[in-house]
Amino acid sequence: MKRGRITGQAKLAGVLGHPVSHSLSPVLHNYWLEQRNIDGAYVPLPVRPEQFAIAVRGLQAAGFRGANVTIPHKEAAFALVDEPDLAARLSGSVNTLVFSEDGRIQGSSTDGFGFLESLTADGVDLTHLRQQGPALLFGAGGAARSIATALLEQGFSVIISNRTEPRAHALVKDLSQAWEEHTGNSAPDLSVQPWATPESVSGDISLLVNTTSLGMSGGPDTAWMPDLAHASENLVVCDIVYIPRETPLLKAATQRGLVAVGGLGMLLHQARPGFRAWFGTETTVDAATIDYVSDALKCRA
Structure with missing residues (x-):
């Protein structure tokens, strides 16, 4: 042919x-x-x-x-x-x-498979990362749900932070119930962090993931990024936004010498x-x- x-x-x-x-x-x-x-x-x-x-x-x-x-x-x-x-x-x-x-x-x-594969492709050791501390996810939509699920399956503790806090609590409740129903195991380590606190990312967080459209070209806030001044030097920063390829969050992470993983890899691997x-x-x-x-x-x- x-x-x-x-x-x-x-x-x-x-x-x-x-x-x-x-x-x-x-x-x-x-x-x-x-x-x-x-x-x-x-x-x-x-x-x-x-x-x-x-x-x-x-x-x-x-x-x-x-x-x-x-x-x-x-x-x-x-x-x-x-x-x-x-x-x-x-x-x-x-x-x-x-x-x-x-x-x-x-x-x-x-989507969760694609996210994990993109981390691995960028040289991130998921086992080591899990042992360093919890993952903090910004957002409580479909992408957050899929990524949180994948991280929980890898044994991570997951923290959800969303501007509309009731949506974060609803996501934690839904995922916990689904986890118990479909795995037969007790509820996973899921919690909610108020949206105000992501302005300063604490040093015990090992993985930071933006699952929102914040920072996206043409989005609601193209300059958005949390304060990474107090973050661990071993923090891995991910952004599922891929337009632009380097969001303000990823740029700030790179400037701090942190591992920064963009959203294009997730799109391709999924x-x-x-x-x-x-x-x-x-x-x-x-x-x-x-x-x-x-x-x-x-x-x-």
Whole structure:
């Protein structure tokens, strides 16, 4: 088959969202398809919330292998799937759908996997980091839920801080109940820290993660960052924002000599399980992949 050409036997997948024009997933997956000379395509699928279930069943009937799910459909996807994996059950959301030949839909939450893989790829020793102290997460949305779940599975103590504090308490309650229900173990080490205190990050925190849109280009506060003056010299600082590649938080961390991990790695690594399931081959997030997606980001800036 000539490279870049698809046939009537093409393997198909896509990404469902509303809107979906911002998604980098088509750029990434089609790059991997071309690099591996696979007869397939990955397409953007703009779907309104009230049409989500119909759209998913339509894709399944049309022979798609599956799809990614982005805002605002992740919770609706969890309610729709027949076989959610443990990460999905714990987080209450799904971002990866796989259509089985028997008509059932498997659902996965791969955001937490992508986050942990991005840390490992940047040389972070998760076992050592866990032993240094708790993780502090800013935000209480879907990303915080997935990342907190992944960290709890790794044995971290997790602290949630959110500008609207009741949402932080609700997240801790939901995750604790889901953990007990789906693992059979007692509630994990989860707690809430008032939003005012992140202005000065204490020295016992080993991992700091911004899961909000603060610091993002075009976001509500492009200059946002907590005070790292009292942070441990071993603190690892992460920001899931990837536009810009270096947020004010990451820049401040780098200036202090701290390990700083941006959001692009999480975006790329979370895509790997879906690609493997739909197209039948493993992928790697190598320098060429990062450069290719980075160039696409520059074109949108």
